[in-house]
Amino acid sequence: MPTIVVDVMPKAELLDPQGKAVAGALARLGNNEITGVRVGKRFELTTDGPVDDATLAEVRRIADDLLSNSVIENVVGVTVVDGATVSTEAGTGETVAP
Amino acid sequence: MPTIVVDVMPKAELLDPQGKAVAGALARLGNNEITGVRVGKRFELTTDGPVDDATLAEVRRIADDLLSNSVIENVVGVTVVDGATVSTEAGTGETVAP
Amino acid sequence: MDAPGIHTDSSVAEEAGSRAGRIDSTRRHRTATPLPRDVRPYRGAPSAVSTPASPTAVADTVENAKATPEKEQPYGALGLKPDEYAKIGEILGRRPTSGELAMYSVMWSEHCSYKSSKIYLRQFGQKVTPEMTKNLMVGMGENAGVVDIGEGWAVTFKVESHNHPSYIEPFQGAATGVGGIVRDIISMGARPVAVMDQLRFGKIDDPDTARVVHGVTSGISFYGNCLGLPNIGGETYFDPVYQGNPLVNALSVGVLRHEDLHLANATGAGNKVVLFGARTGGDGIGGASILASDSFDSTGPTKRPAVQVGDPFAEKVLIECCLELYRDDLVQGIQDLGAAGISCATSELASNGDGGMHVELSHVLLRDPSLTPEEILMSESQERMMAIVEPEKLDAFLAVTAKWDVETSVLGEVTGTGRLVIDWHGEEIVNVDPRTVAIDGPVYERPVAYPTWIDALNADTASTLPRPQTSDEILSQFLALVASPNLASKNWITDQYDYYVLGNTALSFPDDGGMIRVDEESGLGFAIATDANGRYCQLDPSQGAKLALAEAYRNVAVSGAVPAAVTDCLNFGSPENPEVMWQFSQAVEGLSDACLELGIPVTGGNVSFYNQTGDTPIFPTPVVGVLGIIDDVARRVPSGWQDEGHNIYLLGT
Amino acid sequence: MRIGVVTFPGSLDDRDALRAVRLADAEPVALWHGAHDLDGVDAIVLPGGFSYGDYLRAGAIAAHAPIMAEVIDAAGKGMPVLGICNGFQMLTEAHLLPGGLIRNDVGTFVRRDQALRVEQTDTAWTNGFTAGQEIVIPLKNGEGGFIASDDELDRIEGEGRVAFRYLGLNPNGSLRDIAGVTNERGNVVGLMPHPEHATEIGFGPDTADAMRSGIDGLTFFTSAIRALQAV
Ligand SMILES: Nc1ncnc2c1ncn2[C@@H]1O[C@H](COP(=O)(O)OP(=O)(O)O)[C@@H](O)[C@H]1O
Numbered sequence A, B: 001m002p003t004i005v006v007d008v009m010p011k012a013e014l015l016d017p018q019g020k021a022v023a024g025a026l027a028r029l030g031n032n033e034i035t036g037v038r039v040g041k042r043f044e045l046t047t048d049g050p051v052d053d054a055t056l057a058e059v060r061r062i063a064d065d066l067l068s069n070s071v072i073e074n075v076v077g078v079t080v081v082d083g084a085t086v087s088t089e090a091g092t093g094e095t096v097a098p
Numbered sequence C: 001m002d003a004p005g006i007h008t009d010s011s012v013a014e015e016a017g018s019r020a021g022r023i024d025s026t027r028r029h030r031t032a033t034p035l036p037r038d039v040r041p042y043r044g045a046p047s048a049v050s051t052p053a054s055p056t057a058v059a060d061t062v063e064n065a066k067a068t069p070e071k072e073q074p075y076g077a078l079g080l081k082p083d084e085y086a087k088i089g090e091i092l093g094r095r096p097t098s099g100e101l102a103m104y105s106v107m108w109s110e111h112c113s114y115k116s117s118k119i120y121l122r123q124f125g126q127k128v129t130p131e132m133t134k135n136l137m138v139g140m141g142e143n144a145g146v147v148d149i150g151e152g153w154a155v156t157f158k159v160e161s162h163n164h165p166s167y168i169e170p171f172q173g174a175a176t177g178v179g180g181i182v183r184d185i186i187s188m189g190a191r192p193v194a195v196m197d198q199l200r201f202g203k204i205d206d207p208d209t210a211r212v213v214h215g216v217t218s219g220i221s222f223y224g225n226c227l228g229l230p231n232i233g234g235e236t237y238f239d240p241v242y243q244g245n246p247l248v249n250a251l252s253v254g255v256l257r258h259e260d261l262h263l264a265n266a267t268g269a270g271n272k273v274v275l276f277g278a279r280t281g282g283d284g285i286g287g288a289s290i291l292a293s294d295s296f297d298s299t300g301p302t303k304r305p306a307v308q309v310g311d312p313f314a315e316k317v318l319i320e321c322c323l324e325l326y327r328d329d330l331v332q333g334i335q336d337l338g339a340a341g342i343s344c345a346t347s348e349l350a351s352n353g354d355g356g357m358h359v360e361l362s363h364v365l366l367r368d369p370s371l372t373p374e375e376i377l378m379s380e381s382q383e384r385m386m387a388i389v390e391p392e393k394l395d396a397f398l399a400v401t402a403k404w405d406v407e408t409s410v411l412g413e414v415t416g417t418g419r420l421v422i423d424w425h426g427e428e429i430v431n432v433d434p435r436t437v438a439i440d441g442p443v444y445e446r447p448v449a450y451p452t453w454i455d456a457l458n459a460d461t462a463s464t465l466p467r468p469q470t471s472d473e474i475l476s477q478f479l480a481l482v483a484s485p486n487l488a489s490k491n492w493i494t495d496q497y498d499y500y501v502l503g504n505t506a507l508s509f510p511d512d513g514g515m516i517r518v519d520e521e522s523g524l525g526f527a528i529a530t531d532a533n534g535r536y537c538q539l540d541p542s543q544g545a546k547l548a549l550a551e552a553y554r555n556v557a558v559s560g561a562v563p564a565a566v567t568d569c570l571n572f573g574s575p576e577n578p579e580v581m582w583q584f585s586q587a588v589e590g591l592s593d594a595c596l597e598l599g600i601p602v603t604g605g606n607v608s609f610y611n612q613t614g615d616t617p618i619f620p621t622p623v624v625g626v627l628g629i630i631d632d633v634a635r636r637v638p639s640g641w642q643d644e645g646h647n648i649y650l651l652g653t
Numbered sequence D: 001m002r003i004g005v006v007t008f009p010g011s012l013d014d015r016d017a018l019r020a021v022r023l024a025d026a027e028p029v030a031l032w033h034g035a036h037d038l039d040g041v042d043a044i045v046l047p048g049g050f051s052y053g054d055y056l057r058a059g060a061i062a063a064h065a066p067i068m069a070e071v072i073d074a075a076g077k078g079m080p081v082l083g084i085c086n087g088f089q090m091l092t093e094a095h096l097l098p099g100g101l102i103r104n105d106v107g108t109f110v111r112r113d114q115a116l117r118v119e120q121t122d123t124a125w126t127n128g129f130t131a132g133q134e135i136v137i138p139l140k141n142g143e144g145g146f147i148a149s150d151d152e153l154d155r156i157e158g159e160g161r162v163a164f165r166y167l168g169l170n171p172n173g174s175l176r177d178i179a180g181v182t183n184e185r186g187n188v189v190g191l192m193p194h195p196e197h198a199t200e201i202g203f204g205p206d207t208a209d210a211m212r213s214g215i216d217g218l219t220f221f222t223s224a225i226r227a228l229q230a231v
Helices: A017-028 A053-067 B017-028 B053-067 C013-018 C062-067 C082-092 C098-107 C118-126 C163-168 C170-186 C209-227 C289-295 C312-327 C341-352 C373-378 C391-403 C434-438 C453-459 C471-483 C534-539 C541-557 C578-598 D014-023 D066-076 D086-093 D150-158 D218-230
Strands: A003-010 A034-047 A073-081 B003-010 B034-047 B073-081 C136-138 C145-150 C153-161 C191-201 C231-238 C247-257 C272-277 C333-336 C356-360 C384-389 C408-415 C420-424 C427-432 C505-507 C514-517 C525-531 C562-571 C602-608 C621-630 D002-007 D027-032 D043-046 D081-084 D100-102 D110-118 D134-141 D145-147 D162-166 D178-182 D188-191
Touching: A003 A053, A003 B034, A017 A034, A017 B053, A034 A053, A034 B003, A053 A073, A053 B017, B003 B053, B017 B034, B017 C312, B034 B053, B034 B073, B053 B073, C062 C427, C082 C098, C098 C341, C098 C373, C098 C427, C098 C434, C118 C578, C145 C562, C145 C602, C145 C621, C153 C170, C153 C525, C153 C562, C153 C621, C163 C170, C163 C209, C163 C247, C170 C191, C170 C209, C170 C247, C170 C312, C170 C333, C191 C209, C191 C312, C191 C514, C191 C525, C191 C621, C209 C231, C209 C247, C209 C312, C231 C514, C231 C525, C247 C525, C247 C562, C247 C621, C272 C312, C272 C341, C272 C391, C312 C384, C312 C391, C333 C341, C341 C356, C341 C373, C341 C384, C341 C420, C341 C434, C373 C420, C384 C391, C391 C408, C427 C434, C453 C534, C525 C541, C534 C541, C534 C621, C541 C562, C541 C578, C541 C621, C562 C578, C578 C602, C578 C621, D002 D014, D002 D218, D014 D027, D014 D218, D043 D066, D043 D086, D066 D081, D081 D086, D086 D100, D086 D188, D110 D178, D145 D178, D162 D188
Parallel strands: C153 C602, C191 C231, C356 C420, C562 C602, D002 D027, D002 D043, D043 D081, D081 D188
Antiparallel strands: A003 A034, A003 A073, A034 B034, B003 B034, B003 B073, C136 C145, C145 C153, C153 C247, C191 C247, C272 C384, C272 C408, C333 C384, C356 C408, C420 C427, C505 C514, C514 C525, C525 C621, C562 C621, D100 D145, D110 D134, D110 D162, D162 D178, D178 D188
């Protein structure tokens, strides 16, 4: 059963109070390596059938129309994850996208 | 400036009211290909310096302790993304993790 | 049930500890299930036709139970004592099926059966005068008591605990606590109109307290605000005795026209048994899964969550849906699903009715298709209701639930057999007299012992403490008091609570009690206040309980309302500790005596035992709520100074 | 004058908005989100609440409801539309109003009696106020932070489309203290605070005169009636 992952992030130039709060918490916990935090959403969509180009085009449309608000957010990724399960810990150094 | 992406999802066995609401909206909008939706969080952490193993270990700790609530959520990915920005559209068929 | 109200904490330490092992006899083993598993589509349009659950599980049928009398059953792990298990065999004349065992074990647990408190709670029903009960439309024993407030209006109210879940996952625990009490109110036929919360936390500067406090208050804020119910008051105390066992009590009030009163009973053979609301998942199975975490690995059986996630939106829709069903007279009997889920709803509805019930369990709509029938019977998934519907009204019923996008399935019908029969894909897995499950559970007269330490505690009075001698000492004592978390302003909590919604809030924080207008024309309304002081009760549980009642009574009276009825949430340590049992007996006796003296009846409430950290019980904490009636809320009296030039009087001694 | 109030699944302050319409001497009309017509109303209120739990983004799912197509159409033709709190969020999601609303910077839900300055009186919902008038109405939200890009903010400021600003305290981190905005034509107005909760003495915000006696919100509804009468 394929899973389509849609990633949505607040636009870079706009305020992200959640990210700011997390960054503040990190600093208070003594971490000073992380200089910025932004918090977005990750949607995992499952389909019964196989994912073809038409499905992906439809998901991109959904991502733009419903899953994100173009005034304040960007869709930063639409990815098909093969196999039914997303690992509980991804390998290091893996690059999601070019 | 490298970005570390931390993905957090609600545990599969728990109710995900957000996913349920989105799935309901998709169905009302006429989509019946997507059979399930779960909504999690995507954190983008930026560092000034390079990301080494120590940094990643520290981020994994932060992901478990601060960015997620282990009672109801799983950290499903900790990934380094090179370059300052994550592409606005990821390629299809990419697998995030093994 | 003849104990006040229904369920206690859905997770009680005792049960949690011993019921960790679930019904392994019928669990089919699965390989690790792929993620995400929760993929049952939520479709806008509900279906009357249910999605059949997976039929692959091999059920332990009644036939099978008869044929295999010697089979060993994990009753101990389910929290049943050997004699209780033997009693079940006696009642049935055979060993129980695993489904029956699931039902008896949850329904005979402390929190559903009131087995340790029952013999004391009777006093609330006995120490009454006809004058006290003349305005009671429904007294103790139903989901919540109902008080006639005049002009054709009635009010129903109740307070309940959600202590243990709120320690494990403060946000969701507290949120689902609000959700649970509100469903009790809906199931009486009422529109919920207000909530309150009574909170006790550990030491304010303990590292774990922030997790609990902020989780709990934001959970209450989230669920209550999202339901659109004004929060009109509550209590917040800090004391180290609650460190590992915070108290999270939630109260809800509803209003109804007299003719809208609904009760939890299944009458009329042929009437349909309908389950509606959220789908059933593996949440809080028997309240026991908390300690089942050792089996939470990917190779073992499917994970069962330790916590329940609340969906206030689903509950808000459920409220409106139920009110429309009542308005159109489509419901004959109704019960909310709380602790013990379908086990509780079917057995209580059937016992309170005049016949029996026949249900096909595979018609239950599932969130997790891998659930076994026993798990479905025990699941505590939130935001569900069960209704009894006349067959000719079923279509209209389904039209209303469809309008509100509430998923619905018809499980079976009321019968004239006097038996509760539950099938799983056509095979009979439960066949019991419902009263033996829901009403005639075990009753214990637990040992009681006077606490030896209490005299020394009482002898150690404040008179031995040094008095401040200098103005500096007085100043520093004053500052210490002002800075103490229990006296400081609670705005940081109450500012997160909406009291405006519904537009009828006449009083709320920081007033002594909350007040709600019921009738927009006449101004008829009610006031409500809750109080408890665990420290007083530790010194003297009987006096402490009386003082709690007196304070709540005063808080209602000073608002301008006439006190009319009482609800209570009795938070205590383990009933197996004779000293705790003594505290409990004293508190109930004191409270019931004081109710008689003040002339107001207890209409319902809740008992929460096993509140302790290690072996140390919490202070006895009987939270008492008093409801009063006011003819016109325009004549309310607020706590603050209103206008310049008013005189100030001090009354009393 | 018939003023409709749309109920969505999860709407909470719909009954209050209907009451406020009645107190303003207009005829309240309850509308349903799934309807495909507006029942001939003269103006529309999108009420507060948590439509669809606000689980995706506040107001996002409701903005796709069938009736919203009618609302967008009517708004385009000049019908007065007021979005209160969740209704404001729907109007931004439907792009009838600029900007977006995000989680409060304080991180929690906030309920308080909020002072506002009326910045724009040339709208269907504010013509009864005087320019710069200070009013107090209840605020209660979790996602009330108004944001837009700097350019966009400059533009709407320049066009006089900031309708209300927070006074004294900015409760949610809204940029430039913006509490409410209007469209260019002035018929569509949205704001986070709740005027419908300041329309009845005894149940509104506290004032210097007496507790819970503030009724500044009534002017929103009487303004709409006046705007409709002027047509
Ligand atoms: N957890 C809470 N939820 C709602 N209201 C609360 C809560 N805690 C305190 N309050 C309200 O805050 C106000 C002040 O509380 P408190 O400081 O305990 O004063 P009092 O001793 O007069 O009850 C009261 O109106 C009370 O109802």
